[in-house]
Amino acid sequence: MPETEGDDDVLRVEHVSKRFGAVTALRDINLHLRRGEVLGLLGDNGAGKSTLMKIIAGFQNPDEGRIVVKGEQVSFRDVDHARSLGIDCVYQDLALVNELDVVQNMFLKRELVSRPIPLLARRVMRERTREALERIGINIPRLDVPVARLSGGQRQAIAVARTVTSEADVILLDEPLAAMGAKEGAMILDLVQQLREAGEVSIIMIAHNYVHVLQSCDRVNLIQGGEITFDKPTADTSVEELNEIVVEEYRRARRAAQAG
Amino acid sequence: MRRLLTLREGSIVVVTILAIAYFAVANDRFLTSANFKTLLPYFAPFAILAVGEVMLMVAGEIDLSIGSVYLFAPFMFYEFHQLGLPLVVDLLLCLVCAALIGALNGVLTAVVGISSFIVTLGTLLGVGGLTLIISGAAPVAMPGAEVHTTTESVKKVVNGHTITLQEQVNHVGGFARVFGAGIYSELIWALLAVALLHVVLRSTRWGMYTVAVGGNRHGAAEAGIKVRSIVIRNFVLCALLAGFVGVLEAMRASSVTPDTAGASETMFRAVSAAVIGGTLLAGGEGTVVGALLGALFLGVLRDGLVLDGVSADYLDFILGFAILIAMAVNIYVGRVRKGSGHA
Numbered sequence: 001m002p003e004t005e006g007d008d009d010v011l012r013v014e015h016v017s018k019r020f021g022a023v024t025a026l027r028d029i030n031l032h033l034r035r036g037e038v039l040g041l042l043g044d045n046g047a048g049k050s051t052l053m054k055i056i057a058g059f060q061n062p063d064e065g066r067i068v069v070k071g072e073q074v075s076f077r078d079v080d081h082a083r084s085l086g087i088d089c090v091y092q093d094l095a096l097v098n099e100l101d102v103v104q105n106m107f108l109k110r111e112l113v114s115r116p117i118p119l120l121a122r123r124v125m126r127e128r129t130r131e132a133l134e135r136i137g138i139n140i141p142r143l144d145v146p147v148a149r150l151s152g153g154q155r156q157a158i159a160v161a162r163t164v165t166s167e168a169d170v171i172l173l174d175e176p177l178a179a180m181g182a183k184e185g186a187m188i189l190d191l192v193q194q195l196r197e198a199g200e201v202s203i204i205m206i207a208h209n210y211v212h213v214l215q216s217c218d219r220v221n222l223i224q225g226g227e228i229t230f231d232k233p234t235a236d237t238s239v240e241e242l243n244e245i246v247v248e249e250y251r252r253a254r255r256a257a258q259a260g
Numbered sequence: 261m262r263r264l265l266t267l268r269e270g271s272i273v274v275v276t277i278l279a280i281a282y283f284a285v286a287n288d289r290f291l292t293s294a295n296f297k298t299l300l301p302y303f304a305p306f307a308i309l310a311v312g313e314v315m316l317m318v319a320g321e322i323d324l325s326i327g328s329v330y331l332f333a334p335f336m337f338y339e340f341h342q343l344g345l346p347l348v349v350d351l352l353l354c355l356v357c358a359a360l361i362g363a364l365n366g367v368l369t370a371v372v373g374i375s376s377f378i379v380t381l382g383t384l385l386g387v388g389g390l391t392l393i394i395s396g397a398a399p400v401a402m403p404g405a406e407v408h409t410t411t412e413s414v415k416k417v418v419n420g421h422t423i424t425l426q427e428q429v430n431h432v433g434g435f436a437r438v439f440g441a442g443i444y445s446e447l448i449w450a451l452l453a454v455a456l457l458h459v460v461l462r463s464t465r466w467g468m469y470t471v472a473v474g475g476n477r478h479g480a481a482e483a484g485i486k487v488r489s490i491v492i493r494n495f496v497l498c499a500l501l502a503g504f505v506g507v508l509e510a511m512r513a514s515s516v517t518p519d520t521a522g523a524s525e526t527m528f529r530a531v532s533a534a535v536i537g538g539t540l541l542a543g544g545e546g547t548v549v550g551a552l553l554g555a556l557f558l559g560v561l562r563d564g565l566v567l568d569g570v571s572a573d574y575l576d577f578i579l580g581f582a583i584l585i586a587m588a589v590n591i592y593v594g595r596v597r598k599g600s601g602h603a
Contacts, residue, residue: 059482079484095479097472099544104468109484111465119463 009068010035010202011056011087011170016065018051025051027226029065033170036199038192040217040234041206042242044249048226049206050092053174056204057089058082069170080109088168092175092206094159098148102140103129105147106162132165133157136191152179160188164195171195173205177212192216210239224249269550272537275586276557283564290567297443301512303559304446305505308453309530310537310551312501315457315494317534320474320543321369321376323495325361326502327527328387331518333358333503334402334510335395341403347435350403351507358503359496361387366492376495384527388520395518405436405514432514440511449508450552453501458548470494474543533558536586557586 011033018026026048033039043049054060056067058076066073069085076082096105103122106129112121129143138157140150147155156179163171173192177185193216195201207213213220214234222230222245230245283290309326316323336354341347365383369376408431413424432441440446461467472480473490481487510516535541536557537550561582565575 054482057482078486079482083484089482091479091482093479093482095476095482097475097479097544099471099475100468108468108472108480111468113465118465119459120465120468122463 008035009033010070012068013052013056014066014068016052016055016062016067018048018055018060018062024226026055026062029223029226029228031221031228033202033204034218035202036196037219038196038203038205038217040213040220041204041223042208042210042213042220042246043206043223044246047223049223050174052223053089053091053172053204053206056082056170057087057091057172059089083166083168086167086169087172088163088166088170089172090159090163090174090176092178094155094179096147096155096159099146101146102143102150102158105158106132106165108162110162110166132161136161136164137187153181153184156180157184157188160191164191164201169201171201171203173203175206175208177207177209189216210242213242214239222246268538268545268547269553271589271591272550272553272557272586275536275589276553276560278589279557279560279564279582279586283560283567287564287567290564295563295567299559299563300443300447301509302563303555304450305509306526306530306533306558307450307552307555308446308501308505308508309526310533310555311453311457311548312498313530313534314537314539314546314548314551315461315470316376316498317539317541318461318474318543318546319470319491319494320477321491321495322380322531322541323362323365323376323498323502324380324527324531325365325383325387326498326530327523327525328384328391328520329358329361329499329502330506330509330526331516331520331523332361332387332391332394333506334516335391335400335518337507337510338400338403338516339394347404351439354507355500355503358499358506362496362499363492365499366488366495369495370488370491384524388523391518392520397518399515399517401515402436402510402513404433405441405511407432407514436511436514440508441514446508446512449504450555454548454552461546461548466490466493471544475545529558530555532583536583558583 009032013029013031016026016029017024029048029052031039031052041049041052051060055062058079058081061076067076068074069087074081074085082088095108097108100108103126107125112125112128113119114121126143133140138154138161140154140158147158150158156176160173160176163173176188176192180188189212192203192205195203196216196218205213205217214237217234219231219233220237220242221228222242230242280290289295309330313323313326333354336357337350340350340353345353361383365376365379368374368379409428410431411426412429414427415422415424417423436442438445461470469480469485469490472483472485473487477487480490506516533554534546534551535554537547537552537554539546539550558579561579562575565578570578
């Protein structure tokens with residue numbers, strides 16, 4: 001049950017449904033994101049979180065429903081279109097190209113080129129990459145190596161860095177801590193905290209760790225079986241409450257399996 | 261040496277130099293300008309075909325139909341000329357035909373979703389057959405490549421005396437000289453194609469997207485790259501180059517025979533050149549300069565063996581093993597390179 005939706009919503013998802021063949025991935029989803037807010041999105045594997053992210057990022061089209069960005073209803077043509085409206089996503093699989101180097105990955109589909117002959121402006125891009133990584137405190141010694149050589153955490157850091165340093169003001173993070181060790185994870189959470197305090201961007205973050213969500217988010221939504229079933233400010237909920245809801249879902253699933 | 265090996269093309273450079281050194285020692289006619297001219301058609305056309313194939317292979321696809329497109333284009337050139345069109349227009353139109361076949365390959369692969377190996381196997385046969393139908397399985401003389409022989413007076417100095425000799429001189433039209441018939445025409449086109457596509461692959465958006473599409477297709481799509489468009493564009497490029505080389509070769513020979521088996525062999529040599537040059541069949545990695553060197557290596561090998569008087573019966577047998585040895589050395593040197601911490 002979404003709570004009151006106001007004019008300060010930077011993004012609204014209204015009655016969105018998505019099916020893949022016989023499988024209904026999303027069922028009449030309503031979700032809103034306020035300006036400067038960090039919204040945590042929780043849910044079991046296969047609940048539809050990533051599908052929802054891909055729809056908001058313009059990578060997939062919804063079967064029904066609409067998306068309202070900054071007060072205007074939009075129908076995304078593609079990822080570029082969503083990006084041009086300030087929405088950018090760090091996908092769960094990171095969307096990095098192993099064969100390209102750090103700089104090329106940082107600027108993938110955001111390249112800077114010279115004029116009049118459109119050649120890649122390598123030096124400028126390398127400089128900006130170094131600045132961006134420094135600004136958010138990620139240390140990657142060499143920027144000219146293929147990202148295949150980097151650790152899982154470094155790769156994840158690059159994927160996050162390229163989105164948070166872009167022009168985007170609505171950032172989608174699909175499990176940004178998945179491949180990270182504790183230290184790198186803390187760095188990303190710090191980064192989210194910094195962005196939250198600066199208040200210039202709005203963030204939807206998918207996570208599995210309730211403690212992280214309660215720490216880093218202003219509000220939490222729970223998605224179960226393709227539906228949003230829970231929507232509260234993090235101040236009004238607790239690890240115990242979230243746990244209870246999920247355990248209850250698990251019990252119901254088991255009963256249903258036994259009955260079937 | 262260390263620096264050379266750190267290049268992606270390093271291994272094929274070493275292998276090619278070894279082959280040249282061997283033939284230079286084994287046969288004193290190898291390092292002569294006459295033999296260089298003999299060598300040119302052994303590698304220049306394959307280099308052009310191979311660099312087109314590199315772009316596709318980097319994108320994670322393959323084009324087997326280049327053999328047939330290579331054969332088909334000069335026959336279309338001939339047909340357009342029969343309509344009374346000027347040579348330049350004939351060339352442009354037959355390249356359009358080649359591009360259309362490339363676009364068909366691209367659409368069937370990227371939109372319909374058939375594997376490019378199967379798609380282009382189909383068009384290899386289909387376009388080869390179409391060429392046989394159009395030509396009535398008979399060779400044609402290339403328009404514009406007719407050779408005129410004239411007798412000219414040439415002054416020469418012999419033993420301090422100036423004498424005048426009558427010599428037979430062959431002439432061929434300017435169009436044909438530019439497009440294949442000139443001795444260095446194919447070499448110049450090959451170097452142009454290599455230089456251009458090297459820059460495209462390394463330093464343009466198109467090149468970067470091609471690597472991304474071959475390396476991580478799903479991720480490339482998530483990043484917003486138009487995967488289908490990149491695949492189709494590279495198929496069109498590959499077919500265009502194949503058609504162009506077909507015209508160059510027909511102009512050089514001044515006629516063209518609808519030899520579909522030979523066309524397939526041409527295709528296999530071009531793919532071999534790309535792979536020997538260091539381009540992965542799996543996509544994501546490849547080098548245009550490597551393809552040129554791969555073609556040069558195959559050319560040197562063939563030319564050197566012929567010069568050594570190796571019987572035609574043994575030629576393919578030896579070539580086959582030489583390619584395997586070259587690839588093994590290639591991979592070994594590649595490991596040395598990776599160990600050095602460069603890509």
